[in-house]
Amino acid sequence: MAVVLTVGVTLAASLFTGATARAELGPIPAETDWLFVDDGPDPADRDPFEPLNRGIFGFNEVVYGWLFDPVATAYQWAMPGPGRRAVRRFFSNLSEPVTLVNDLLRFRPKQAGSSGARFLINTTAGVGGLFDPAAAWGLEPHTSGFGGTLAVYRVPSGPYLVIPVMGPSTARDAVGGLVDGAMRPDTWLLAATPRLVMAAGSGFTTYDIERERLDALRDTSVDFYAALRSAYLLDRDARIRLLLVSDD
DSSP: OHHHHHHHHHHGGGSSTHHHHHTTSOSOOGGGOTTTSSOSOOGGGGOTTHHHHHHHHHHHHHHIIIIIHHHHHHHHHHSOHHHHHHHHHHHHHHTHHHHHHHHHHTTOHHHHHHHHHHHHHHHHTTTTTTSOHHHHTTOOOOOOOHHHHHHHTTOOOOSEEEETTTEEEEHHHHHHHHHHHHHSHHHHHSOHHHHHHHHHHHHHHHHHHHHHHHHHHHHTOSSHHHHHHHHHHHHHHHHHHHHHHHHO
16 A cells, blocks of 8 residues: 555656646746737647546545645645755756756757756755755756657647646656656666655655645636646646747
8 A cells, every 4th residue: 555655646746747847937927928818729629538637637636635735734844944945956956967968959058068067066065956056156947848848849739638646737748757757867776665755755845836826726716627727738838939939
């Protein structure tokens, strides 16, 4: 049973799958965000598997309510804010090699060099990434995921998907998430059990960040499934659109 729960939490590392993807470009200006301008495609038209997706969505809601919410609440109670931020920095540091590779695939050597330097500095002087001295030295963080890289190469997003435990995604971002996970150093350097523990910690850290926004959307939505689908697709499309402009 413990193994099953750990595997489930491992999948939660990509909860609200765009967590990394959404961060690629930082905040979206209102004038370019489809959440503010009504000229984007109807999200429902991109959901050909809606009956199946709704079933998985319902399953995920049960898992979140019975497992993730209590653990996240206990985590917030036991870990003060500075400690939670340090944990977030630790897991973010593990993603720097992923960003480096994706920057190279996008022919952005300057950004790749910054990611490589950040990883070396924060892994050593930053005590494994718990602290971020690289930012103080002028190397600001950024993220690049393989889903965004596929978009740069004009791979279509494909249909909207709801993945068990992991949540909203698209076909392109689901593939991107698998590739990004395979490029993380802990995937290759750790044995199976500690790797599951690390992924579980990453998953709960992600959920800790996203839970408040999810709860707010849930409380204000007549149809939470449709609202979350629209929020995910519109936000992701806006970021991809800016990503394509920045890489042209």
